[in-house]
Amino acid sequence: xxxxxxxxxxxxxxxxxxxxxxxxxxxxxxxxxxxxxxxxxxxxxxxxxxxxxxxxxxxxxxxxxxxxxxxxxxxxxxxxxxxxxxxxxxxxxxxxxxxxxxxxxxxxxxxxxxxxxxxxxxxxxxxxxxxxxxxxxxxxxxxxxxxxxxxxxxxxxxxxxxxxxxxxxxxxxxxxxxxxxxxxxxxxxxxxxxxxxxxxxxxxxxxxxxxxxxxxxxxxxxxxxxxxxxxxxxxxxxxxxxxxxxxxxxxxxxxxxxxxxxxxxxxxxxxxxxxxxxxxxxxxxxxxxxxxxxxxxxxxxxxxxxxxxxxxxxxxxxxxxxxxxxxxxxxxxxxxxxxxxxxxxxxxxxxxxxxxxxxxxxxxxxxxxxxxxxxxxxxxxxxxxxxxxxxxxxxxxxxxxxxxxxxxxx
Amino acid sequence: xxxxxxxxxxxxxxxxxxxxxxxxxxxxxxxxxxxxxxxxxxxxxxxxxxxxxxxxxxxxxxxxxxxxxxxxxxxxxxxxxxxxxxxxxxxxxxxxxxxxxxxxxxxxxxxxxxxxxxxxxxxxxxxxxxxxxxxxxxxxxxxxxxxxxxxxxxxxxxxxxxxxxxxxxxxxxxxxxxxxxxxxxxxxxxxxxxxxxxxxxxxxxxxxxxxxxxxxxxxxxxxxxxxxxxxxxxxxxxxxxxxxxxxxxxxxxxxxxxxxxxxxxxxxxxxxxxxxxxxxxxxxxxxxxxxxxxxxxxxxxxxxxxxxxxxxxxxxxxxxxxxxxxxxxxxxxxxxxxxxxxxxxxxxxxxxxx
Numbered sequence: 001x002x003x004x005x006x007x008x009x010x011x012x013x014x015x016x017x018x019x020x021x022x023x024x025x026x027x028x029x030x031x032x033x034x035x036x037x038x039x040x041x042x043x044x045x046x047x048x049x050x051x052x053x054x055x056x057x058x059x060x061x062x063x064x065x066x067x068x069x070x071x072x073x074x075x076x077x078x079x080x081x082x083x084x085x086x087x088x089x090x091x092x093x094x095x096x097x098x099x100x101x102x103x104x105x106x107x108x109x110x111x112x113x114x115x116x117x118x119x120x121x122x123x124x125x126x127x128x129x130x131x132x133x134x135x136x137x138x139x140x141x142x143x144x145x146x147x148x149x150x151x152x153x154x155x156x157x158x159x160x161x162x163x164x165x166x167x168x169x170x171x172x173x174x175x176x177x178x179x180x181x182x183x184x185x186x187x188x189x190x191x192x193x194x195x196x197x198x199x200x201x202x203x204x205x206x207x208x209x210x211x212x213x214x215x216x217x218x219x220x221x222x223x224x225x226x227x228x229x230x231x232x233x234x235x236x237x238x239x240x241x242x243x244x245x246x247x248x249x250x251x252x253x254x255x256x257x258x259x260x261x262x263x264x265x266x267x268x269x270x271x272x273x274x275x276x277x278x279x280x281x282x283x284x285x286x287x288x289x290x291x292x293x294x295x296x297x298x299x300x301x302x303x304x305x306x307x308x309x310x311x312x313x314x315x316x317x318x319x320x321x322x323x324x325x326x327x328x329x330x331x332x333x334x335x336x337x338x339x340x341x342x343x344x345x346x347x348x349x350x351x352x353x354x355x356x357x358x359x360x361x362x363x364x365x366x367x368x369x370x371x372x373x374x375x376x377x378x379x380x381x382x383x384x385x386x387x388x389x390x391x392x393x394x395x396x397x398x399x400x401x402x403x404x405x406x407x408x409x410x
Numbered sequence: 411x412x413x414x415x416x417x418x419x420x421x422x423x424x425x426x427x428x429x430x431x432x433x434x435x436x437x438x439x440x441x442x443x444x445x446x447x448x449x450x451x452x453x454x455x456x457x458x459x460x461x462x463x464x465x466x467x468x469x470x471x472x473x474x475x476x477x478x479x480x481x482x483x484x485x486x487x488x489x490x491x492x493x494x495x496x497x498x499x500x501x502x503x504x505x506x507x508x509x510x511x512x513x514x515x516x517x518x519x520x521x522x523x524x525x526x527x528x529x530x531x532x533x534x535x536x537x538x539x540x541x542x543x544x545x546x547x548x549x550x551x552x553x554x555x556x557x558x559x560x561x562x563x564x565x566x567x568x569x570x571x572x573x574x575x576x577x578x579x580x581x582x583x584x585x586x587x588x589x590x591x592x593x594x595x596x597x598x599x600x601x602x603x604x605x606x607x608x609x610x611x612x613x614x615x616x617x618x619x620x621x622x623x624x625x626x627x628x629x630x631x632x633x634x635x636x637x638x639x640x641x642x643x644x645x646x647x648x649x650x651x652x653x654x655x656x657x658x659x660x661x662x663x664x665x666x667x668x669x670x671x672x673x674x675x676x677x678x679x680x681x682x683x684x685x686x687x688x689x690x691x692x693x694x695x696x697x698x699x700x701x702x703x704x705x706x707x708x709x710x711x712x713x714x715x716x717x718x719x720x721x722x723x724x725x726x727x728x729x730x731x732x733x734x735x736x737x738x739x740x741x742x743x744x745x746x747x748x749x750x751x752x753x754x755x756x757x758x759x760x761x762x763x764x
Contacts, residue, residue, distance in 0.1 A: 248425055253738055256737055256741075260433065264436040344558070349722070362560070362564065366707075369564065377561075377564060377565055384558060384561060388552065
């Protein structure tokens with residue numbers, strides 16, 4: 001991903017004579033540093049702007065003590081939004097930009113990807129969830145507790161009037177002497193027991209789930225790659241120390257570690273994301289180390305080392321691109337597990353009570369399965385299909401990218 | 411290999427100590443309930459708050475230096491002195507002794523059943539690779555892995571409890587015990603038994619772990635806990651069996667005219683069962699522990715998961731620590747047994763260098 005390809009320039013004029021091996025001016029190639037391309041400058045600019053913004057925000061909050069920094073146009077940026085923005089930028093720069101630059105390969109990937117129907121549908125579904133979540137939670141008003149509008153049924157259903165709050169926008173009908181409250185289009189999926197609109201809460205939940213899944217996965221995969229590659233490249237004592245640490249982290253079952261941390265230090269969504277990102281990367285690091293150990297012995301690594309490449313350069317330019325298969329696979333399988341963990345933690349009531357997490361809404365309807373079944377079930381539909389779609393996508397990517405799983409040939 | 415087993419066991423012990431230390435440090439950060447109570451009491455009585463807090467700390471042993479408290483905590487854990495639960499007003503150990511049987515009641519059948527069913531489906535799927543049946547099985551496995559246990563439980567309760575009315579939504583915890591609170595396997599009791607609080611009937615009904623009413627309420631939670639586990643076992647068994655489906659010895663057996671059933675049972679299952687047996691202990695145990703934790707909350711089973719949730723809500727710190735540590739410890743032991751079994755059962759692996 002993102003490495004340079006040496007494509008011959010075509011200028012459409014008279015065909016240039018191919019330089020023979022003797023004519024190549026090796027001195028000019030060796031002496032001149034490869035010039036950075038325009039997009040790299042842009043990327044450095046964006047990352048520096050982001051860093052400066054974060055430093056300024058941290059400074060004004062914790063050192064100057066003047067509260068959260070106000071920025072022109074966007075106003076106050078919350079910690080989660082800082083992470084969210086850099087996650088999306090990384091995704092665009094390392095995911096979409098190379099695809100857009102390399103049209104031919106993109107067409108080939110698409111042709112291969114299209115064969116897997118389930119993965120295409122999953123991809124579409126996730127795009128919709130992502131877009132609706134990101135746009136919807138900025139356009140739509142936030143779901144609010146509305147006294148009087150409790151337990152409204154979904155638009156196609158009706159429920160005994162005493163279950164709901166005082167108001168009933170869908171109108172009431174009398175069936176067998178019982179007053180029934182009809183659902184209304186004002187709240188297509190009904191409302192919770194505190195009168196929050198379930199559809200809007202679910203849309204807000206989409207962005208929360210995507211934020212948790214993607215940010216924590218980026219953190220976790222970056223750490224896993226750093227640790228796995230360092231351990232594999234240096235070997236010896238470094239390897240031993242790093243992997244023994246990973247062993248300890250893996251010994252602690254992930255969910256219970258998350259639970260313990262959420263109970264003791266958790267609270268805000270930001271802290272939860274950090275917990276998921278910083279403590280769930282053990283097994284990914286192991287996979288990447290195993291892969292990098294094989295790659296380390298390849299001739300091109302030896303050649304780079306012999307040519308005097310620094311350790312960082314070798315790891316960054318030669319080792320990392322060549323284990324990107326494992327990296328992408330690990331990432332795509334980490335996302336659903338983290339989304340599930342967040343929902344479970346929120347279900348237990350340890351999540352951020354101010355955000356509309358799917359898990360929190362499900363847990364809110366747990367006591368009312370008899371009377372208001374829609375509260376606990378409807379947000380879970382989104383949760384289930386999001387996790388399912390990520391799993392399908394991850395499996396398709398693994399089949400396509402990982403030669404060990406033997407799916408690509410057939 | 412002996413050396414390997416010794417090292418592996420020592421490592422498990424070391425990991426346990428590390429995890430206990432992490433738990434201690436984390437739990438130490440939480441303001442103690444008793445101190446807050448003392449603070450509140452002092453404020454109400456008009457006594458100096460600082461002095462009252464100090465006195466309470468002295469009484470609880472929190473005034474001691476960090477390392478002394480740490481050593482005390484570790485010793486207490488190993489001696490079974492797990493502290494006091496304010497939620498249940500009894501020692502944490504008592505709470506655990508009371509709740510664990512409820513968790514075992516559905517957890518144990520779930521482990522056994524999911525291993526057997528998962529292996530059978532996985533083998534079947536591998537033998538019939540790339541047929542419709544294989545695709546259906548693989549697809550169902552995806553559902554099993556992706557469906558959040560706690561939500562699946564809720565959906566089943568809504569369908570079978572609210573709409574169809576086949577099961578009760580609440581959990582009848584008293585049915586497994588006799589009137590005086592002791593666990594019974596199968597017995598009969600009249601309507602004065604606490605399990606039949608809201609019912610009025612003549613004669614006697616079955617109570618106990620094996621009574622029809624208890625078995626009926628166990629079906630849904632067991633099934634929900636099993637879904638994820640079956641799917642993982644199935645995927646694992648399929649991958650494992652696929653390695654042998656095209657093996658030379660299987661081809662030889664086929665060409666000699668050995669029946670399909672014998673090939674699967676003797677030539678594929680046998681070599682594939684070694685890694686299968688071992689994952690059963692380690693990974694499936696972890697899955698079931700995680701799943702059951704949430705499923706108990708959904709179904710209202712008064713097991714260790716529900717105890718943990720209530721402890722979390724009420725900030726009952728000692729109980730939270732133990733209810734998280736017990737599944738963690740079980741998972742560590744599971745992994746240890748997994749690795750040792752692997753070393754003993756598979757003589758091909760050489761552990762000389764590690």
